[in-house]
Amino acid sequence: xxxxxxxxxxxxxxxxxxxxxxxxxxxxxxxxxxxxxxxxxxxxxxxxxxxxxxxxxxxxxxxxxxxxxxxxxxxxxxxxxxxxxxxxxxxxxxx
Amino acid sequence: xxxxxxxxxxxxxxxxxxxxxxxxxxxxxxxxxxxxxxxxxxxxxxxxxxxxxxxxxxxxxxxxxxxxxxxxxxxxxxxxxxxxxxxxxxxxxxxxxxxxxxxxxxxxxxxxxxxxxxxxxxxxxxxxxxxxxxxxxxxxxxxxxxxxxxxxxxxxxxxxxxxxxxxxxxxxxxxxxxxxxxxxxxxxxxxxxxxxxxxxxxxxxxxxxxxxxxxxxxxxxxxxxxxxxxxxxxxxxxxxxxxxxxxxxxxxxxxxxxxxxxxxxxxxxxxxxxxxxxxxxxxxxxxxxxxxxxxxxxxxxxxxxxxxxxxxxxxxxxxxxxxxxxxxxxxxxxxxxxxxxxxxxxxxxxxxxxxxxxxxxxxxxxxxxxxxxxxxxxxxxxxxxxxxxxxxxxxxxxxxxxxxxxxxxxxxxxxxxxxxxxxxxxxxxxxxxxxxxx
Numbered sequence: 001x002x003x004x005x006x007x008x009x010x011x012x013x014x015x016x017x018x019x020x021x022x023x024x025x026x027x028x029x030x031x032x033x034x035x036x037x038x039x040x041x042x043x044x045x046x047x048x049x050x051x052x053x054x055x056x057x058x059x060x061x062x063x064x065x066x067x068x069x070x071x072x073x074x075x076x077x078x079x080x081x082x083x084x085x086x087x088x089x090x091x092x093x094x095x
Numbered sequence: 096x097x098x099x100x101x102x103x104x105x106x107x108x109x110x111x112x113x114x115x116x117x118x119x120x121x122x123x124x125x126x127x128x129x130x131x132x133x134x135x136x137x138x139x140x141x142x143x144x145x146x147x148x149x150x151x152x153x154x155x156x157x158x159x160x161x162x163x164x165x166x167x168x169x170x171x172x173x174x175x176x177x178x179x180x181x182x183x184x185x186x187x188x189x190x191x192x193x194x195x196x197x198x199x200x201x202x203x204x205x206x207x208x209x210x211x212x213x214x215x216x217x218x219x220x221x222x223x224x225x226x227x228x229x230x231x232x233x234x235x236x237x238x239x240x241x242x243x244x245x246x247x248x249x250x251x252x253x254x255x256x257x258x259x260x261x262x263x264x265x266x267x268x269x270x271x272x273x274x275x276x277x278x279x280x281x282x283x284x285x286x287x288x289x290x291x292x293x294x295x296x297x298x299x300x301x302x303x304x305x306x307x308x309x310x311x312x313x314x315x316x317x318x319x320x321x322x323x324x325x326x327x328x329x330x331x332x333x334x335x336x337x338x339x340x341x342x343x344x345x346x347x348x349x350x351x352x353x354x355x356x357x358x359x360x361x362x363x364x365x366x367x368x369x370x371x372x373x374x375x376x377x378x379x380x381x382x383x384x385x386x387x388x389x390x391x392x393x394x395x396x397x398x399x400x401x402x403x404x405x406x407x408x409x410x411x412x413x414x415x416x417x418x419x420x421x422x423x424x425x426x427x428x429x430x431x432x433x434x435x436x437x438x439x440x441x442x443x444x445x446x447x448x449x450x451x452x453x454x455x456x457x458x459x460x461x462x463x464x465x466x467x468x469x470x471x472x473x474x475x476x477x478x479x480x481x482x483x484x485x486x487x488x489x490x491x492x493x494x495x496x497x498x499x500x501x502x503x504x505x506x507x508x509x510x511x512x513x514x515x516x517x518x519x520x521x522x523x524x525x526x527x528x529x530x531x532x533x
Contacts, residue, residue, distance in 0.1 A: 042122030
């Protein structure tokens with residue numbers, strides 16, 4: 001945890017983008033029907049009501065209805081459908 | 096839009112992935128840079144789209160993740176070709192189409208003119224045709240600099256020409272000389288006066304010989320001079336002088352005098368001057384109040400027709416027994432583009448029956464007609480550069496006619512050319528001096 005904090009301070013001191021320095025994932029929401037996720041490791045689970053995406057620090061949980069992955073590449077994915085919630089789960093604490 | 100077209104062109108497939116851990120399969124696809132779109136969960140696993148090229152690289156991943164991939168559909172151009180590969184005529188048509196497009200693109204199909212106001216398109220097109228340039232000629236035979244030269248040579252008051260080939264269209268841009276006065280236009284055509292500053296290469300020989308012709312300027316109408324600007328010649332009148340028609344305004348003969356002020360010879364010039372004078376003009380216009388009006392009774396006959404060269408096909412007839420009738424024929428020639436006329440036309444002949452009824456203009460109508468005529472007359476004058484200072488034209492109504500009459504007070508250019516009288520000096524030595532002067 002020490003290292004994480006140092007990194008965060010460094011990033012804010014040098015005003016560098018945190019997604020690059022800390023490997024934080026970038027989630028862009030457009031209304032409640034589109035979510036664009038960048039900086040992730042992979043898909044952990046995918047049904048039409050739940051998408052779990054593994055990231056560096058934990059998981060992102062998107063729930064909703066008729067969820068569909070419009071495209072899926074190495075650095076970006078787009079989820080469309082009726083999105084209800086978006087949660088960040090600390091993977092390590094949970095395991 | 097473009098992206099989906101490219102996908103279609105390269106071909107793509109729809110897959111269904113099922114098994115123990117299809118998510119791992121997806122992540123491995125990502126890792127190996129295989130592009131996936133339209134991912135959705137189905138009953139057993141996931142459905143997705145993938146390009147054909149990526150699909151070929153899928154085998155090791157499938158083996159590694161122990162999933163089962165089933166092909167659900169094939170889309171795109173490669174599959175389309177494969178499906179219709181036995182339809183030889185279709186491919187022949189495709190090839191023929193491409194060949195025809197290429198073949199037709201070797202020809203000029205249209206000639207487009209820009210910037211011409213004085214010369215209509217048809218005139219220029221006819222001229223080009225006489226030069227051997229017409230639609231349906233080979234593109235490689237078109238000589239653009241040659242066209243430019245020919246047009247400049249033929250038309251003196253086109254001061255700039257550009258010819259370029261734009262696809263299968265020959266584009267000709269011209270710039271006409273707008274500075275020439277409408278009155279001088281006739282001169283421009285006939286004798287290239289010194290006032291024409293377009294600097295034509297082909298004409299100096301002509302203008303030289305013209306300049307040597309001695310010319311006086313004489314009054315073309317009675318009037319009082321208001322302005323005189325002489326460029327060559329000896330002015331004979333001043334501002335404020337009253338002149339009569341035929342009076343000499345500028346003399347083209349310049350006297351050469353010796354030290355004792357004796358005339359020893361003459362130099363002759365082509366006079367050139369702008370002389371304006373106040374003139375008067377009588378105007379009368381008579382209108383008969385009784386006239387015959389055509390009253391159409393609605394009886395009509397139509398005859399549509401098609402014409403191919405000299406061969407005509409028509410439906411119906413326009414033969415009739417009407418007492419008075421009017422025949423109108425409209426014919427439209429079919430053309431490709433702007434100037435490529437095909438030997439094929441269509442049209443309509445129409446006969447309308449009418450009867451003549453005696454009518455009489457009311458006072459108001461007669462006034463309107465006469466004043467409209469007068470207005471047009473004034474506009475014509477102003478177009479010629481004549482300034483109207485005043486008019487006292489009045490309309491008089493009589494029993495059977497109406498008259499507009501009066502005087503127009505104008506200010507106009509009143510010069511007219513006439514040959515200078517050649518005088519000879521009798522003394523022998525002066526003749527010699529004339530010879531040396533020239």
